[in-house]
Amino acid sequence: MSSSPPRVVIAGVGDTGLLSAIHLSRHADVVGISTKPGLLSGQELGMRLATPQRWARDYWVEFGRYRRLDRARLIHGEAVGLDPAERRVVVRRSDGVEQVEPYDVLVVASGVTNGFWRRPDVQTADEVSASLAAAHERLASAGSVLVIGGGAAAVSSAFQLATRFPTTRVALCFPGDAALPQHSRRVWTQVSARLAAAGVELRAGHRAVVPEGFALDAVTDAPVSWASGQAPSTADAVVWAIGRVRPNTAWLPPGLLDERGFVVVTPSLQLPGHPEIFAVGDVAATDPLRSSARNRADRLVARNIRAHLAGGRLASFEPPRRRWGSVLGVEPDGLRVFAPAGRAFRFPGWSLDSVLQPWIVRRGIYRGVRR
Known part of the structure; x- marks a missing residue:
């Protein structure tokens, strides 16, 4: 038995x-x-x-x-x-x-x-689908987008939005002299070049002030203040991806x-x-x-x-x-996956x-x- x-x-x-x-x-x-x-x-x-x-x-x-x-x-x-x-x-x-x-x-x-x-x-499934569509439509209608954060979520958001909406002004703001601090520095060297080529404005040394009680749970259009001393910034849409x-x-x-x-x-x-x-x-x-x-x-x-x-x-x-893995997501020429040491392997677009x-x-x- x-x-x-x-x-x-x-x-x-x-x-x-x-x-x-x-x-x-x-x-x-x-x-x-x-x-x-x-x-x-x-x-x-x-x-x-x-x-x-x-x-x-x-x-x-x-x-x-x-x-x-x-x-x-x-x-x-x-x-x-x-x-x-x-x-x-x-x-x-x-x-x-x-x-x-x-x-x-x-x-x-x-x-x-x-x-x-x-x-x-x-x-429910309908609620999930509605939330996906709402965030996309909010950003698709924006003439300018501010992405705040230095991790892979922020970097990929800036790149993908700039690639998908080439007439939209996209800026990536991060606190250090380089983004992706948990990756090999080689990764940022390669990624920053691709961001610039996509038209993303890179704003190093920008540490955002998170408003009291702000839950980071929505795309907003409120002005962003900087603890690092810069004048407040505005955009039609602000994506908070600061890893909190x-x-x-x-x-x-x-x-x-x-x-x-x-x-x-x-x-x-x-x-x-x-x-x-x-x-x-x-x-x-x-x-x-x-x-x-x-x-x-x-x-x-x-x-x-x-x-x-x-x-x-x-x-x-x-x-x-x-950290290792994909950073930018699918690009026009394929998908790059970065090893822990910073070297990239590219899956060609046709293979995805x-x-x-x-x-x-x-x-x-x-x-x-x-x-």
């Missing part, structure tokens, strides 16, 4: 939680809790703002299209409480009804809130969190004192860059969960010292829809995505 498979509850089915569920779906009874009815990726903000239909094709995907999720149970709602002693998660479904989900293993992948593009709100993230951890007991609200983890991505609870992605305090969100730690956490359940040895997550997305992403990474 066979025993029932272990139940793994994954709280948060975004970029990292989805991949963790895919890796575990053949080895456990997987239950996913998601505030959206599909993957609403936090990647490639610039493409999302400039070309939302193309972006949605690859980054806003209903869960039913993922073949490896056929065996999983997805709950449209949000985690609102956790009882570690009883191993139970309290879930408030999208219809407002609360239910309790028991678990053998819990994966905390609830991510972060970051501006208007990463929000914890429970939304807030972890989505209000549902967790405070004793599981660090002073900033991120989940404390060991090198094996387990919570100290709770080996049955794992955390992965932007919500996990693995290192200063919280890099388990971008370095395929989904594979590691799935392997470690299987090892934990089998009484085996767990591996450690080793964070890289630099014939090789990269169908074979490397949909089949290789996601193990099959239905049309």
